[in-house]
Amino acid sequence: MLLEVSGVSVTFDGFRAINDLSIAIGEPELRAVIGPNGAGKTTFMDIVTGKTRPDEGRVRWTSHGIDLLKMSESAIARAGIGRKFQKPTVFEEQSVRDNLSMALKNRRDPFSVLFWRIAAADHARILELAEEIGLSNRLADRAGALSHGQKQWLEIGMLLAQDPRLLLVDEPAAGMTPSERAHTTDLLRRAARTRAVVVIEHDMEFVRRLDCRVSVLHEGSVLAEGTIDHVTRNQQVIDVYLGR
């Protein structure tokens, strides 16, 4: 297993947002996580990326069993976990190129970055990523000038630029047109050929197109897991989620 979350619980002011959650992701794998609002999907990503510390439970990384709970956010990111946020967060004041360049897999300590100058390989990688996210002719533009969907893509591009082993993608298709959504599914499926990708999504059509294993979250733990057809037939899932 690449990522193994076991028996994790988180309480916010007495409210149990994550309740004895266990979930394991292989490499490579594409996994969709669905569930009603407030089920704890985003909090799950917060725990894996070090933003939120759980009250109990374990989070292990790779076959070496590295304990992610002991690591800072930046160390977790450097270990190979990339994240796209629910609300697109790119650096709006800076160009698309600079956004991608910051995310490139290069050394990240201040002194290396101070003396970093773009190499041919970095340049090629930026062009390649821009092509993939459809922003080739927007490289010099301010990221803030992009449309909502393009910002989502830029953030996905930044994620790919980090070349992580695990991508955590929170509601990537929100605010996208149907054709943009189709493009996004392609992108994610391609990325999942060589690495682990976990996608949180509300839209059932989108999940169906991802065509992968699905985990249904409810009240902070996994309610059902399996193919999309398997989970949508599950009576509990229908009651809490689909039936509404």
Next chain:
Amino acid sequence: MTDIITGDPLPAPPPRRSFLRHNRAALWFMALLSLFTLVVTLLSEAVGTGLISTSLVKILGMTLCLCLVAVAMDVVWGYCGILSLGHFAFFGLGGYAVGMWLMYARAEIIIRDSLATAEIPPTEAEVADAVGSQIFGVVGSSELPALWAFAHSLPVQLAMVVLAPGLLALVFGWLAFRSRVTGVYLSILTQAMTLALSLYLFQNDSGLRGNNGLSGLQNIPGHLETPQAVIAMWFFWGSALALALGYVLFAWILSDKFGSVIRAIRDNEARVRFLGYHVESYKLFVFTLTAVISGIAGALYYPQAGIINPAEIAPIASIYLAVWVAIGGRGRLYGAVLGAAVVSLLSSWLTGGGAPDINLGFYVIEWTEWWLVLLGVGFVAVTLFFPRGIGGLFDHFAKER
């Protein structure tokens, strides 16, 4: 060049961003600063026609030092988003470090001269004692505090110009950033630091002459016979050079990815962490480097001012620094220079009695009293109506062309 994996030819990298060529603002700045230096030199008493008095040369040289500390402030605040209200403390520390040598070395020369006529040549201990009572008599002591152990050594005191502010910033920043203190809490903490430092220095037993501070700093040991006009000229040139080098250093640091990262930290530091950057290290780097540059600026400033005392380090001084940068336009280095130059020159003109009072008939506006009101109103007006500051005017200019 070919791709290592596929063997395909790689696209040529973009022409390297040779930073000075692409940084038009930095080039313009250097040109204007050189021109300014040349004009002042040609009009000075020491070298030129004498149209500019020596005291004005000193004021202009001091202004250049203030511009340098403002540039440092702009980097830490305008670019990295850390509203430090303590950078003037670092400026003051640089002044104290060099001031100790200036006072000690000059006192030593005076003592040796006066003892030279004695029948028995004085021992080293006698000289040190005499220097001690010469410097510390004013606070009722005659012993040199341990702090002054190396005051006789110019190299050590020059190293202290860099080390004292640098180490203070490093320790303070490490503690503050590690605990993720940000925003207004960090600003308050930096104010507490400068307040603590100035209160400590106000004490007579601080080892730095309490509220008397260090004085006579305009007299440079080894050049006591040299006219002040010449010394003022040298310090003016030194200040101009320091400003130029500091400006270029910061412009270079900000020109590529490092600048990208610290601006990203300013805009959303949590997001930068998830990209794998250790945000605290970057903040510490910027905080400490700007503190060191502030110290150097202070070390050049106080020999021109002639005196340094703890009031210079008072919390309000650091707040003024932030006001200059805000008025000049933060997030652009020349904005900080403009703000510091305009506001500090205006301040010395208005409070120095240079500006005529305005008689309204029923009330006389005396600038010495009303200057702070003007500054306050100016600050509020800039914040409300010109958030980009004076420097923002250049944007219109650049657009119209």
